[in-house]
Amino acid sequence: MPELPEVETAVRWLGPRLCGRTLLGARVAWARTLGGQRPAALNRAVAGRAVRGVSRRAKWIRIDLDDPAHPAPAVLVHLRMSGRLVIAPAGVPPGPHVRVSLLLAGGGRLDFVDARKFGRLRQVGDADAALPDLGPEPLAPGFGGPQLGAALGGRRARLKPLLLDQRVVAGLGNIYTDEALFRARLDPRTPAAGLGPSALDALCAAIRAVLTEAIAAQGSSIDASYRTPAGEPGRFQERLAVYGRGGEPCPLCQTAIRRVLLAQRATHFCPRCQRRARARRR
Ligand SMILES: [Zn+2]
Structure with missing residues (x-):
C-alpha cells in the first residue's frame, strides 16, 4: 500500500x-x-x-x-x-x-x-x-517535537494507531510507522501522552530520516503490487529493520522481532530495544 x-x-x-x-x-x-x-x-x-x-x-x-x-x-x-x-x-x-x-x-x-x-x-x-482534514507534513520545515506533540494532543491512545491517523501526521502508513518507532526506540503500544519533549524530538527525527531514505530508494516493494511510474520496484524493502520481519532477529540486539495486531494492523517491534513509556500526568 x-x-x-x-x-x-x-x-x-x-x-x-x-x-x-x-x-x-x-x-x-x-x-x-x-x-x-x-x-x-x-x-x-x-x-x-x-x-x-x-x-x-x-x-x-x-x-x-x-x-x-x-x-x-x-x-x-x-x-x-x-x-x-x-x-x-x-x-x-x-x-x-x-x-x-x-x-x-x-x-x-x-x-x-x-x-x-x-x-x-x-x-x-x-x-x-x-482535500480532507490532514495533519502536518513530516518533511516540511518546522515539523519537530513541539508540532508533533500538539498534533498528538497529549492523548492516552497508543502511539501506533495515532501515527496512522492522517489528521495527526500526514502520509504515514503501516510500514514507515513501524520503522520510525523502531528507530526512535519507542514501543508502538506506548500512550502518546507518555512522551516527553526529548522522545517527541527523537520520534520526529526518526520519521523524517525513514521517509527521506525511503524516498531516495523510491519506496518499498513488499510484494509485486508497488512499482514506480517508470515500472521499477522500490529498493527500501531490503533495508526494513522490523516491518514484515516477525520472528527474525532484531538488527541491533538479536531478540526476535514481535508481530502483534494493534487496532487491526500488523505491528512489528523489538520487545527489548523499544521501550514502553508510561502515561505521564500533565
Ligand atoms: Zn532489539
Missing part, C-alpha cells in the same frame, strides 16, 4: 513529464474510481486544460490544471491499495486494470492502473477545499 515515499516518488517522476501538457479529455473504464463524479463531467472538466503542476499532500496526488473558471482546479488521485499512475505512449492499448485515462495532446495517455479498484481519481474546482 503506497505511503508518503511511494506517492512522492510518483509525483517527482510525473511532474516534469506532465507539466505544460494539455489534456484532451478523459476515458473512464470503471466509473466507481471517480467516487461519484460522472464520467462525462470529468471529461468536460479536463478537456483543453493544461497541467500546471503535480504535487503531493499526505498520500494524495494533486494535478493542478489551468482553468480560470475555478479557484484551484485539479485532478486529485489517491492510490489506496494498488493504484499507479503511468504514462502510456501513443498507440499502446490500455491494459486490463486501467480504470481511467487522461488523454494527452500530442499523443499518449496518463493511465490510472488499479488492480484492486480501491483507488480514486476525480476533478475538483477547489483542491484546497476538497
